[in-house]
Amino acid sequence: MAQRTVIGLFFAEVKKVFAKVWHGCHTARMKMTMHIDEDTLTSVMEITGSASKTAAVEKALTEMVRRHRLKSVLREGLGMTPDEIKASFDFASYDASNTSPPITKKPVTYRRARKPSR
Secondary structure (H helix, E strand, C coil): CHHHHHHHHHHHHHHHHHHHHHHHHHHHCCCCCCCCCHHHHHHHHHHHCCCCHHHHHHHHHHHHHHHHHHHHHHHHHHHCCHHHHHHHCCCCCCCCCCCCCCCCCCCCCCCCCCCCCC
16 A cells, blocks of 8 residues: 555656656747738748748737837836936937948958978
């Protein structure tokens, strides 16, 4: 009788581990059936430059999540009042016509490679 209890406990643990492994493997990249208008999906593939339908759907969903996060950040206002935002920006040094960062690179000088001595 005791042996059956031990075996039963063993299989109960195996079931738990198997369930965790199965759930982890099957929820990370899950296949599903979706009914999507073919013209809409073709447009999404062209817009995103995706080669496959799956990649197009993934990009579209990722973009939707990104936009939602951006809206929530903008709605919350970065936790600053409008006056604090204005005070943190230096309007006097901002040049709206120059949108590129200043380039401060030194000129490159090239030398001829030395031949190895024998």
